[in-house]
Amino acid sequence: MEKVFASIITIGDELLIGQVIDTNSAWIAQELNKAGILVKNRVAVGDVWDDIWNALDTESKKASIVLITGGLGPTADDITKPLLCQYFGGKMIMDEATLAHVTDIFERILKRPMIERNRKQAEVPDVCKVLKNERGTAPGMLFEKDGVIFIAMPGVPHEMKWIMTAHVIPLIEKRFSTGFIRHRTLLTAGIGESFLAEMIQDIETALPSHIKLAYLPNYGMVRLRLSGTGTDASVLQKEIDIYFQQLLQRTEKYLVTDDDIPMELVVGKLLKERKQTMTTAESCTGGYIAHLITKHDGSSAYYQGSIISYANEIKERLLSVPHEVLETQGAVSEETVKVMAETARATMQTDYALAVSGIMGPRGGTEQKPVGMVWVAAASAEKTVTQLFQFRFDRSRNTELTAINALNLLRQLILGKL
Template identity: 65%
Template sequence: MTNKINASIITIGDELLIGQTIDTNSAWMGQQLNKAGVWVRRRVAVGDVWDDIWNALDEESKHAQIIFITGGLGPTADDITKPLLCKYFGGQLVTDEGALENVKAIFLKYLNHPLLPSNLKQAEVPDVCTVLQNKRGTAPGMLFQKNDIIYISMPGVPHEMKGMMEDYVLPQLAQWFQLPAVVHRTLLTAGIGESFLAERIKDFEAALPAHIKLAYLPNYGMVRLRLTATGEDVQAITHDVDILFENLQQQLQDVLVVNEDITIEEAIGRMLAARGKTVTTAESCTGGYIAHLLTSIAGSSAYYKGGVVSYANELKETMLGVKPTTLQAHGAVSEETVTEMAEGALQAIGSDYAIAVSGIMGPGGGSEEKPVGTVWIAVASAGMETVRQKFSFRFDRRRNIEMTAMNAIMMLRKVLVA
């Protein structure tokens, strides 16, 4: 019989509390632990204060069988996690030879300055812990056990923490605990709001068995739906969730983008690659963000040929062939200008498709006729009429840019599937 395993995550650092650093560690760990069948019951952030960290350890030990700790393992004076853990678990600091060799190797191979005493101290660990070697940095991780609770302390640097989780912690979970089987199936929809989607599949959701849950994950004009099944027999729950997932897809054929847990940009990349087609971008208001999204996918060189960031009107004219008379008569943020940008990029770069955007992201620059958030998007393709659409966003600059990019990519998708 499998038992529900509860976990707590403690993140340490003043920078987390004042908003200087965003805590992405907890979100990533929560996702990975959920997939493994571990329930993250609580997440706690504390500053670099001895009593606060100590009290957090005491409190979380009342709720969890495994406690994850990140942060406070660096070489500076405010990094107090290691000495605190040493006292909390009744040990003394000793030099771990494996960690010491790792520190020396990193400084020798990657850094062009001598080792300082503070760097060497990073190889010191409590003699009551199991050392988790850090293949991506200098601070080792530490595993403690007390009263049948496992405590794992890892660096706060996300890249280093992920390495430890992937190399050691996640593979070991099944050895430490008898975990339930967990099966996820995810699909991505576009062009329908969360409330309308929920109304449309309310009968499907109401009929779900107790061991299968449906989650709505909305983001920028898209909604991700995730079915999660839990149980003891992985084959049985996989069979159950597969049947329901197929049913769900059939009900949402007209708004279904992809039946995998991938991003819209990855889905678009697969569509382009499968067709042997290419795309280019002509960006004014997004400053290259669309190109960034498209090229963040491995293998994107097969379908993304390049792009132009044309903030200045002169570049719109010289690089994209926008007519001066068009800019004079209609302005940079207009249907006419964005159409000529897309068609000009198509011709200049020689791709099969071109996305063009022009808009007013804010906080300034708007007018009564064209307020902040006004955006024109066009998608041009060889042998087809250019598709264009006006959007009116109401957010801050960053989100306006993100919304523009997402809608531009979704417009390309509509052209691809037309």
């Protein structure tokens, strides 16, 4: 089996100053991994000629494939295309197929005149193979030098993904005999990473050299991922499945799911299987739980909606939380979230409801109720369960932790574990 390494270079000042989060390299790495390509390095550079040039030199010494995103646009700061032309010793020419594509976009779809700056999108180095971009105006470009493949793609995520899917992955699979990489992942909750490692130590020790076990803690939970490499996909999958079943049996008490999906989909699958529905009543998370649920296609089958009761007046008026409870116990209390959940379920006429109220920070905490304190309630027609959490991070992280742990509480209620 041939080991093939790739490097990913993302270009743009906006990446270095944090104005834009680099999601491109993470997505590309995942797709390469599926194709059996090992990512050697991920590098972000600014819109600086020498920095890009040096990155190309450095990464091409480490990898057989160098993937580049960004800097292919029509403005002055987009220097990737002229740089690549010079780097590979070419000259700029007009690619007629790309020009026709760009013209069609402006005249037929956008119904706008095409200026000279837009025409330049169709200019490419004469030493490259053009990769058509069906999702935009800047084409992808493939170069080769000293046995290394270089592929430049737009930085716009949906355009990059199209070129990767339509051109890059098929090319890689045809060009290299990479073998196969297979993964299986399970998610646990209620047990720490070190205790989990002790529990499954003998299984991990017995793994053959081509199968690895990774511990991936997040949100107070731990994912276990088995990864294997081999030349026969079916044989490798069967081998991984054997060890995965051992992990499932050993971690049964703490198992959340044996699928590599987020918590909101775990809950969604349970509800869909049972033909049941849910709603949310959110205070401190401000609709974040609703966002997690509804970002997935098909969530309307089980999710009815949310009441975002950030202000106490809304808790009273829409969720029937008694004024005296808010006065004596406070918005962040077990009594408040119980009423929120029960009222939301009755109002929305759903099988389940989830309610949260807490202090996300950085201000608002007291000695009795510090930042990160969150009450959660999950309600069904038969019972309401509550849980108190004390998180210790910044506002964004506390919000994420609240949402995932609240959904896990609901999962346990649905399964009758509470």
